[in-house]
Structure formats: C-alpha cells, structure tokens
Amino acid sequence: SLALDVNETNVIETARTAARIGSELFVIDDGWQHALGDWYPDPVKFPNGLRSVIEEVAKLGMTFGLWIEPEAFEIKSNLYKEHPEWAMAYPGCEPDVRYRGDADRHSMMLNLAKPEVADFLYTSIHKLVAETGISYLKLDMNTFFSSPGGADRLWIDYARNLDRIFQTLSKDFPSLLMENCASGAGRASLQMTRSFGRINRSDNQDALDMLKLHEGFTYMNMPRMAGGACHISDTMRHVNNRITPLKFQAYCGMLGSLACGKPLGKCSDEEIAEIRSYVDLYKKFRPVIHNGNFYRLASAFEHPYAIYEYVAKDRSEAVVFVLGASIQFGDRVPFFLVPGLDPDAVYEIECHGTVIPDQAEYFAEFAKYSPMTGRGLAQIGLHAALFGDYDCRVLHLKRK
Structure with a gap:
C-alpha cells in the first residue's frame, strides 16, 4: 500500500x-x-x-x-561497517553489489x-x-x-x-x-x-x-x-x-x-x-x-478459463471457482463434473459473482441452480455462464 x-x-x-x-x-x-x-x-x-x-x-x-x-x-548498515568481511565474495575480490536506488541502498549477500x-x-x-x-x-x-x-x-x-x-x-x-x-x-x-x-x-x-x-x-x-x-x-x-x-x-x-x-x-x-x-x-x-481436498477440473494451461474445486473432508460442502481468462464472443464454458461429494446427499448450490448493476435482471437467471445429489454432480455436472474476459463465478455447494 x-x-x-x-x-x-x-x-x-x-x-x-x-x-x-x-x-x-x-x-x-x-x-x-x-x-x-x-x-x-x-x-x-x-x-x-x-x-x-x-x-x-x-x-x-x-x-x-x-x-x-x-x-x-546494505552499505549504509551498521552491520556492513562492522563486518565488511561477511560479504560473499571470491578470495581477493570485491563483493558483487546489487544496485537499488541511492548508493547507500546498494547491497551484498x-x-x-x-x-x-x-x-x-x-x-x-x-x-x-x-x-x-x-x-x-x-x-x-x-x-x-x-x-x-x-x-x-x-x-x-x-x-x-x-x-x-x-x-x-x-x-x-x-x-x-x-x-x-x-x-x-x-x-x-x-x-x-x-x-x-x-x-x-x-x-x-x-x-x-x-x-x-x-x-x-x-x-x-x-x-x-x-x-x-x-x-x-x-x-x-x-x-x-x-x-x-x-x-x-x-x-x-x-x-x-x-x-x-x-x-x-x-x-x-x-x-x-x-x-x-x-x-x-x-x-x-x-x-x-x-483444509479440504483440491481438484483441478479445468486447467488454465489448456482452456481460456480455469475451474478449481475444494471439497471439505467430511464432504459436507464444496467451493468451486470458475475463472475466465480470454472468453470470446459467444464462448461458453461446457458442463463440468464435480467429484468428491457424497453421492447420496443432496446439495444446495449458491452462486456468487453474477450481478452486474445495470444488467442485474438479465444476469440473475444465470445464478439460479436447483439442488443436486452428489451423484448427479459427479456424473452430470454443472454449468457456469461467463461473459467476457476476467468474468468469474464462485459456486458454494452445501449438503442439505
């Protein structure tokens, strides 16, 4: 700061x-x-x-x-004045100096x-x-x-x-x-x-x-x-x-x-x-x-977006990050599978990051998710709509 x-x-x-x-x-x-x-x-x-x-x-x-x-x-330090021999250097040679700002801020190893x-x-x-x-x-x-x-x-x-x-x-x-x-x-x-x-x-x-x-x-x-x-x-x-x-x-x-x-x-x-x-x-x-388990659902090295999931050890909840990098016109993130949860449990899904003030009504539709079982999340998956570069969502899945 x-x-x-x-x-x-x-x-x-x-x-x-x-x-x-x-x-x-x-x-x-x-x-x-x-x-x-x-x-x-x-x-x-x-x-x-x-x-x-x-x-x-x-x-x-x-x-x-x-x-x-x-x-x-640094050269201005009392430590250097007292122990210049503590600078790293080859025998018989002056120590190498890193220049940063004013002369008294020059430093050595x-x-x-x-x-x-x-x-x-x-x-x-x-x-x-x-x-x-x-x-x-x-x-x-x-x-x-x-x-x-x-x-x-x-x-x-x-x-x-x-x-x-x-x-x-x-x-x-x-x-x-x-x-x-x-x-x-x-x-x-x-x-x-x-x-x-x-x-x-x-x-x-x-x-x-x-x-x-x-x-x-x-x-x-x-x-x-x-x-x-x-x-x-x-x-x-x-x-x-x-x-x-x-x-x-x-x-x-x-x-x-x-x-x-x-x-x-x-x-x-x-x-x-x-x-x-x-x-x-x-x-x-x-x-x-x-403290949870970490899953890489979509790699930033392979896609113009990245998806990462964190699952609580007791499988009671998960947090999924969907992060857009370069989202072209009309591009859509495909459905992605969400592993690691209790297959027989039902999870409520809460979406964060969708509201754009002057388009809140339009974007609200993309934040609506119905409850799903852990089995459904692992075998059918979720979607997350991203609109443009750097758009992003966080999905919170909580066991009912």
Missing part, C-alpha cells in the same frame, strides 16, 4: 483502513528498518519504535507482521556459509521477534549468488545454515507464522516448508498469470500455503499494463491465502466496501479452501 514510504503516522492511518476491509493481519513491508542487515526500526520514520504501531494495530483487532530480507546487507554469520543472523531475528511480539514474519530474497566464494563448502554450508536458522526459530516461536520467499530464491521446497507456513510463490501480482502459478504450485504444496501472487493488488501493473477487475483479483486470491496490497488510502468508500465483501466471502469459505 505504501511502498517504501512508511512512517508511524501513515502506517497507523493505513491500519485503520485495513480494519475496515476486515483484515486480520497487518504487515509492514520494506522500509521500516534502519537498513538491510540492521533489523531494528528506522529512528527517523519510527522515533518511538514499533511499539505504538503494534499497540494501535492490536486495538483495531489485527495481529502484526514485518518484512525482512535476512540474507543481504551475507555469507551464511560462515557459522559466525549464521549465528549472528539467528540472534538478530530472534531478538526482533521476541522484542516486538510479532505474529508474522515475511522473508524476501532479492540478491543473486553472483560471487559465491569465501567458504570451502559454500553451497552446502549456506543451505544447511539457512535451514538451521529457521528450523530453530520455528521451534523458539511455535505460534509465529513465517512466509518463505520462494520464487526469487527457488525455495518452494519441502525442506524449507518444515519451517514455514506460507510461501511467496512470486512477486508477479497479475491475477491472470497467477492461475498457472497456482496450478503448478499446488502439485507439491497445499493451497493454504499460497502467498504472494495472491493479492487484491495493482502493484505490478506497470510490468505488463494489464488491468484486471477487482472481483477477478479477489476470486483468484481466494484460491490460496488472500491478501490485499492496494493503496487503501486512495480507495473510495465504494471500493472499500467491495473489498470488504470479498474478504467476508473468503472467510466464509476459508475452512474448506485451507
């Missing part, structure tokens, strides 16, 4: 708006810290530390989280293959979590291994030490939800999943691209772990200039762990109310999405 321009005042203002959309967790991204490597609040932006912010967020009924990029440090570096990083993060009492820790990874030197077994020891840090932290703080940065660092792995409850699949926030990302991700990971690329957000719109409707963003985001990254302070009251309606709908379906 605020990019790097964060301070005590605008963070609290944003938190108040976040509470209006029904947020349960409020996270400050990059910009709160003194520098990469110095994981304490910037004294200019947060002269009172983070305590007043955390207390205000708690009053608003939300838990609090922070972003860190633990494997890098920390050589976590060195045990003293790994121990320091663990201590720094432990102190941060213990002192702030945060509920959520979001990792980032934006620096390349372009000069992997400075240790005899760099690749092996680096990976082992990184894993050890977060395995230990997960045991130190069992209620702390940690999000692993996966795509930029290639770490959507079962090894790292031992420590993390959420994975940032990608910085690609494009809702259409996210359909294929989610399909691939869920072949190895539970849908509930899907973070990143799962936002109500226009953050990365400048990359491909694609404009997607708010509803499409929200429904795609509901496939995993829904988040909102829009600049809420610039949203109208109507937009806030619309986002709140999607958040409320997601909370209603979240137990099934997070």
Whole structure:
C-alpha cells in the first residue's frame, strides 16, 4: 500500500483502513528498518519504535507482521561497517553489489556459509521477534549468488545454515507464522516448508498469470500455503499494463491465502466496501479452501478459463471457482463434473459473482441452480455462464 514510504503516522492511518476491509493481519513491508542487515526500526520514520504501531494495530483487532530480507546487507548498515568481511565474495575480490536506488541502498549477500554469520543472523531475528511480539514474519530474497566464494563448502554450508536458522526459530516461536520467499530464491521446497507456513510463490501480482502459478504450485504444496501472487493488488501493473477487475483479483486470491496490497488510502468508500465483501466471502469459505481436498477440473494451461474445486473432508460442502481468462464472443464454458461429494446427499448450490448493476435482471437467471445429489454432480455436472474476459463465478455447494 505504501511502498517504501512508511512512517508511524501513515502506517497507523493505513491500519485503520485495513480494519475496515476486515483484515486480520497487518504487515509492514520494506522500509521500516534502519537498513538491510540492521533489523531494528528506522529512528527517523519510527522515533518511538514499533511499539505504538503494534499497540494501535492490536486495538483495531489485527495481529502484526514485518518484512525482512535476512540474507543481504546494505552499505549504509551498521552491520556492513562492522563486518565488511561477511560479504560473499571470491578470495581477493570485491563483493558483487546489487544496485537499488541511492548508493547507500546498494547491497551484498551475507555469507551464511560462515557459522559466525549464521549465528549472528539467528540472534538478530530472534531478538526482533521476541522484542516486538510479532505474529508474522515475511522473508524476501532479492540478491543473486553472483560471487559465491569465501567458504570451502559454500553451497552446502549456506543451505544447511539457512535451514538451521529457521528450523530453530520455528521451534523458539511455535505460534509465529513465517512466509518463505520462494520464487526469487527457488525455495518452494519441502525442506524449507518444515519451517514455514506460507510461501511467496512470486512477486508477479497479475491475477491472470497467477492461475498457472497456482496450478503448478499446488502439485507439491497445499493451497493454504499460497502467498504472494495472491493479492487484491495493482502493484505490478506497470510490468505488463494489464488491468484486471477487482472481483477477478479477489476470486483468484481466494484460491490460496488472500491478501490485499492496494493503496487503501486512495480507495473510495465504494471500493472499500467491495473489498470488504470479498474478504467476508473468503472467510466464509476459508475452512474448506485451507483444509479440504483440491481438484483441478479445468486447467488454465489448456482452456481460456480455469475451474478449481475444494471439497471439505467430511464432504459436507464444496467451493468451486470458475475463472475466465480470454472468453470470446459467444464462448461458453461446457458442463463440468464435480467429484468428491457424497453421492447420496443432496446439495444446495449458491452462486456468487453474477450481478452486474445495470444488467442485474438479465444476469440473475444465470445464478439460479436447483439442488443436486452428489451423484448427479459427479456424473452430470454443472454449468457456469461467463461473459467476457476476467468474468468469474464462485459456486458454494452445501449438503442439505
């Protein structure tokens, strides 16, 4: 919402708006810290530390989280000034520098293959979590291994030490939800999943691209772990200039762990109310999405639409997402089979996402569904009418 321009005042203002959309967790991204490597609040932006912010967020009924990029440090950081030898570099060579913004924000990789570096990083993060009492820790990874030197077994020891840090932290703080940065660092792995409850699949926030990302991700990971690329957000719109409707963003985001990254302070009251309606709908379906069985009924790789189903373990209900990508004039989504339900039970079907204000009467006809048995759903199936690009529906099937 605020990019790097964060301070005590605008963070609290944003938190108040976040509470209006029904947020349960409020996270400050990059910009709160003194520098990469110095994981304490910037004294200019947060002269009172983070305590007043955390207390205000708690009053608003939300838990609090922070972003860190633990494997890098910046030239302006006190850590670099004290330990320039901790930068990853080939012996006798200068470390490779990642240029980002002003010169003092240029950064380098920390050589976590060195045990003293790994121990320091663990201590720094432990102190941060213990002192702030945060509920959520979001990792980032934006620096390349372009000069992997400075240790005899760099690749092996680096990976082992990184894993050890977060395995230990997960045991130190069992209620702390940690999000692993996966795509930029290639770490959507079962090894790292031992420590993390959420994975940032990608910085690609494009809702259409996210359909294929989610399909691939869920072949190895539970849908509930899907973070990143799962936002109500226009953050990365400048990359491909694609404009997607708010509803499409929200429904795609509901496939995993829904988040909102829009600049809420610039949203109208109507937009806030619309986002709140999607958040409320997601909370209603979240137990099934997070704990149910996942079916890919139609792949985004094979069709101009995608259909995904989540079925409760006790088969009492299911949630089906029908998401249009490129729906041409006159195209219709064919009937699709809905497996996994109790064949002898009867299910009521509720449709969400059909009302277009100036055509409500016409579209209402497409939202009417008669009750069906689980056997009928599995052998005859359902239909869902989509009209144009990014049109979408959510069908809720509930056992009578």
